[in-house]
Amino acid sequence: MDHPALSGLGTADPRRLLGCPAPAKLNLFLHVVGRRADGYHLLQTAFRLLDWGDTLDFTLRTDGEIRRTSDVAGVPAEHDLVVRAARLLQAHTGCRLGADIALHKVLPMGGGLGGGSSDAATTLIALNRLWDTGLTRTELQTLGLQLGADVPVFIFGCDAFAEGVGEALQPLELPPAWYVILSPGVSVPTAEIFCAEDLTRNTPLIKMADFAASTTRNDLQPVACNRYPEVKSAIDWLAQFAPARMTGSGACVFAEVASDDDAERIAASCPERWAAWKVRSASRHPLYEWL
Numbered sequence: 349m350d351h352p353a354l355s356g357l358g359t360a361d362p363r364r365l366l367g368c369p370a371p372a373k374l375n376l377f378l379h380v381v382g383r384r385a386d387g388y389h390l391l392q393t394a395f396r397l398l399d400w401g402d403t404l405d406f407t408l409r410t411d412g413e414i415r416r417t418s419d420v421a422g423v424p425a426e427h428d429l430v431v432r433a434a435r436l437l438q439a440h441t442g443c444r445l446g447a448d449i450a451l452h453k454v455l456p457m458g459g460g461l462g463g464g465s466s467d468a469a470t471t472l473i474a475l476n477r478l479w480d481t482g483l484t485r486t487e488l489q490t491l492g493l494q495l496g497a498d499v500p501v502f503i504f505g506c507d508a509f510a511e512g513v514g515e516a517l518q519p520l521e522l523p524p525a526w527y528v529i530l531s532p533g534v535s536v537p538t539a540e541i542f543c544a545e546d547l548t549r550n551t552p553l554i555k556m557a558d559f560a561a562s563t564t565r566n567d568l569q570p571v572a573c574n575r576y577p578e579v580k581s582a583i584d585w586l587a588q589f590a591p592a593r594m595t596g597s598g599a600c601v602f603a604e605v606a607s608d609d610d611a612e613r614i615a616a617s618c619p620e621r622w623a624a625w626k627v628r629s630a631s632r633h634p635l636y637e638w639l
């Protein structure tokens with residue numbers, strides 16, 4: 349556990365868990381392979397965890413209240429996946445304890461980086477520990493799925509090949525890598541992309557062993573590019589340097605690059621109207637050992 353945000357963790361005060369990381373993910377590819385009767389789409393995707401994300405602080409309350417103590421622009425506390433995750437764990441376990449939760453948002457929202465889902469997963473993992481509710485990894489993954497299709501992978505805790513709606517997970521061994529990630533400054537609603545008439549929904553199934561960047565794609569990308577031209581411009585710009593692709597339902601786009609220096613140089617030359625980051629992979633979730 350070498351994540352810098354973990355330095356304050358596990359220290360003396362049993363009523364507080366400070367600096368709990370909620371890492372981002374990339375979808376290295378995303379194929380839509382079908383649709384369920386309830387409208388949710390069946391996918392095949394590769395989740396890659398990143399060494400970059402939000403952090404959360406949890407302080408125990410004995411009155412059962414769940415309070416978010418920080419402001420998050422555009423997300424009222426009652427809608428926040430963090431608050432919803434805490435209430436879900438309370439309801440599921442009958443726990444009478446509560447928590448003050450401070451969320452320090454770093455990840456762009458609606459970026460396809462899974463920030464809200466990761467915040468929810470970290471909340472489930474941390475409160476399961478703070479409240480001593482004793483749920484297993486598998487039980488927390490099942491609970492997390494009620495909050496969103498992307499929540500289980502962060503509880504699973506390592507890079508994964510995913511099927512179903514993203515909840516059927518197998519560990520994926522990937523070499524360490526550097527990425528440049530661009531945010532084209534638009535927020536793409538996931539539901540809008542999945543509802544689009546022009547979405548390809550019948551990509552043939554692949555085997556996990558056959559996964560390679562060159563033979564896969566992101567089926568959501570053409571739909572997002574048609575509706576949000578800035579996404580296409582960002583992909584075209586990044587593709588000068590390395591094969592570039594959208595993550596999840598967008599709007600962020602990424603490219604794997606050869607080194608820290610390449611990532612630094614490319615990110616630094618990004619047009620001013622967009623944001624760019626150089627990010628390293630993280631094969632394990634920093635809280636993996638907590639379950």
Ligand SMILES: C[C@@](CO)(OP(=O)(O)O)[C@H](O)COP(=O)(O)OP(=O)(O)OC[C@H]1O[C@@H](n2ccc(N)nc2=O)[C@H](O)[C@@H]1O
Binds near residue numbers: 393495497513514539
């Ligand atoms: C596309 C992906 C790829 O990892 O990531 P993001 O781009 O959101 O990060 C996920 O499948 C998103 O997961 P998540 O963001 O948790 O989505 P949810 O809240 O469960 O669903 C939002 C909406 O998207 C649609 N949806 C989502 C997932 C799925 N497999 N099929 C769907 O049709 C549904 O209309 C749903 O109401």
Ligand SMILES: Nc1ncnc2c1ncn2[C@@H]1O[C@H](COP(=O)(O)OP(=O)(O)O)[C@@H](O)[C@H]1O
Binds near residue numbers: 422428462467598
């Ligand atoms: N803690 C949270 N962090 C980010 N977004 C949240 C959170 N709670 C609820 N949301 C809502 O979820 C939406 C999707 O957020 P996010 O997970 O960042 O994007 P994506 O699903 O594209 O990866 C946001 O636009 C926001 O309305």
